[in-house]
Amino acid sequence: MSPSEDWSRKGGVLIAVLAAGVAVLVLAPRMLGLATGPEVEIITWLKTTERDGLSLRLPGVAEPLKVQTHHFARITIDVAPGGERAVAWTTLDLQGSLGRTRVSSLGVERVPFVRRGREWVPEGLPTPRLAAALLALESRRRALEAGDRERLTSLLGVKDPDAGSGAGQEELERVLALQKRRLRVEAWYLRLERDDAMVTEAWRLEGELPSRPVDDRGERALSLIRREEEFFFSPGLM
Known part of the structure; x- marks a missing residue:
């Protein structure tokens, strides 16, 4: 074999090796995704937020929910027929703040995911149930401060404005x-x-009565019920 033929053969082998390497780099993410499946990808997405952090915008609320620490656990994934949508059921332990209000939450989250290209991402917020509960709480606070009875009535689980009778x-x-x-x-x-x-709820209420100023503090227990993706107060607002 002549030197030129030997170099030609070696060059062909080198080109083949480089081409194979490029193919692996291009196809590996897709092959890995197929190998692991949506369950692993979705769980990885959720757990990665524990390291990278979360800052969530609630609809109609100027300040974001700033998350200091959070932890997803007991994650199970339900993949819809067709393989383009899924739901993650998980527990969430979260500490943060919404404006000047401290937020501490523990409980169940249901997070819809959708496949976009090669990636699985949340269809909306990664904490939709916590966000819905906080939105109801903040809407109630604003309506109480503004004296908006119509808005307060709309936040009740039953539409009878006298449903929360008695002490409440x-x-x-x-x-x-x-x-x-x-x-x-x-x-x-x-x-x-x-x-x-x-x-x-730990609260502080300030205002004026004809006879005196008011500056009270206290705690109260509130109960909310879920209807589809929203929360409402039941039996009353107080």
Whole structure:
């Protein structure tokens, strides 16, 4: 074999090796995805957020939910027929703040995922049930501060405005009777179940009555029920 033929043969082998390497680099992510399946990819996405962090925007709320620490656990994945959509069921332990309000939450999350190209990503927020509960709580706080009875009624699980009668209704009327009303929530402690949520609220209420100024603090227990992807207060707002 002549030197030129030998170099030609070696060059052909080198080109073949390089081509194979390029093919592996291009196809490896897709092959890996097929090998692991959506379950591993979705679990990896959720667990990666524990390292990278979360900052969530709630619809209609100016300040984001700033997450200090969070942990997804007990994750199970349901893949829809067709393999383009899936739902992750998981527990979520989260500590953070929404504006000046501390948020501590523990409970169940249902996170819809969708396949976009080669990746699985959340269809919306990665904490949709916590976000829905916080949106209901913040909407109630704003409506109480503004004295918006129509908005308060819309947040009830039943549409009878007198459903929360008794002590809760008396407390509601006491809050709405204040002038120059300011309601600050210092903390929400949430326990999320599949169809409802229990909340402990630490609050501070400031305002004026004809006879005296008011500056009260306290805690109250609130109960929410889920309807589709929204939460409503039941039996009452207070």
